[in-house]
Amino acid sequence: MTILEIKGLTLASEQGYIVRNFELSVGVGMCHALIGESGSGKSMTSLAIGDLLPSSVRISAGDIRFLGRSLLSLSTVQRERLRGKEIAYILQEYAGALTPFIPIGKQLDETLRAHSVLDRKLRKECILQALEYTRLPDHMYDRYPFQLSGGQMQRVSLAAALMLKPKLFIMDEPTTALDRTNAIEILRIISNLKEQTSCGILLISHDLRNVKRYADDVTVIKEGQLVESGPTQRILSAPAQAYTKRLLAAVPSLRIRPS
Numbered sequence: 001m002t003i004l005e006i007k008g009l010t011l012a013s014e015q016g017y018i019v020r021n022f023e024l025s026v027g028v029g030m031c032h033a034l035i036g037e038s039g040s041g042k043s044m045t046s047l048a049i050g051d052l053l054p055s056s057v058r059i060s061a062g063d064i065r066f067l068g069r070s071l072l073s074l075s076t077v078q079r080e081r082l083r084g085k086e087i088a089y090i091l092q093e094y095a096g097a098l099t100p101f102i103p104i105g106k107q108l109d110e111t112l113r114a115h116s117v118l119d120r121k122l123r124k125e126c127i128l129q130a131l132e133y134t135r136l137p138d139h140m141y142d143r144y145p146f147q148l149s150g151g152q153m154q155r156v157s158l159a160a161a162l163m164l165k166p167k168l169f170i171m172d173e174p175t176t177a178l179d180r181t182n183a184i185e186i187l188r189i190i191s192n193l194k195e196q197t198s199c200g201i202l203l204i205s206h207d208l209r210n211v212k213r214y215a216d217d218v219t220v221i222k223e224g225q226l227v228e229s230g231p232t233q234r235i236l237s238a239p240a241q242a243y244t245k246r247l248l249a250a251v252p253s254l255r256i257r258p259s
């Protein structure tokens with residue numbers, strides 16, 4: 001079964017096309033990485049899924065289906081409801097997801113209250129479970145975001161998303177702002193989550209070592225157009241397109257032999 005299916009997606013601004021006739025799908029329990037050079041349209045594609053495109057960019061053709069349902073046929077309110085509850089974004093800018101002077105527990109409680117009918121006691125249990133899952137101690141509940149390190153803050157934003165049990169995580173450079181140890185820790189948590197909950201993950205990353213390790217499938221995008229797509233192992237070890245070969249050759253640990 002497919003969680004996310006993007007078909008013929010075309011995004012345009014006044015300056016012209018940003019993404020053209022693009023497609024990608026994320027299966028149940030799968031992590032699909034979207035890779036390509038800076039400015040190739042990765043973030044715009046991911047923002048289109050959650051109805052988060054800037055006002056200067058519009059969807060001019062194509063469809064985005066979530067669990068078989070076209071998202072483009074839903075109202076703004078319906079899409080807003082899906083976002084957060086069923087489709088969660090984890091971004092590089094984790095600090096913006098938290099209000100600095102409100103304790104973590106209170107912020108997570110507000111999120112849970114908005115999206116569930118759990119009583120206060122159950123909400124607290126759920127929050128503590130999410131903190132534990134992201135390997136944060138219970139006392140984080142009473143801490144303020146400004147008292148946390150970058151790695152801890154990204155784990156809190158992950159905890160906030162996963163306690164709502166979304167079906168799809170959209171992760172745009174989730175570990176770019178973190179050191180290698182914290183980045184690996186976050187990716188391990190995400191990977192476990194995928195195994196345990198069968199959620200789908202759309203991962204946008206410049207770090208091809210992470211893509212190699214954690215993604216099941218890869219799609220390569222260049223100037224808004226699909227270059228090639230397939231299982232990670234195949235794309236990284238035997239890319240069919242010259243552009244992909246160039247992209248991979250730039251990463252020393254992935255360097256491929258010219259064919």
Ligand SMILES: Nc1ncnc2c1ncn2[C@@H]1O[C@H](COP(=O)(O)OP(=O)(O)OP(=O)(O)O)[C@@H](O)[C@H]1O
Nearest residue numbers: 013018037038039040041042043044045054056057
């Ligand atoms: N607000 C905007 N209005 C119009 N065009 C935009 C806007 N923001 C970005 N773009 C254009 O959309 C194109 C794709 O940008 P996008 O952010 O999706 O690239 P990306 O592949 O995610 O790059 P990076 O890896 O650097 O984040 C770029 O050419 C960019 O100039």
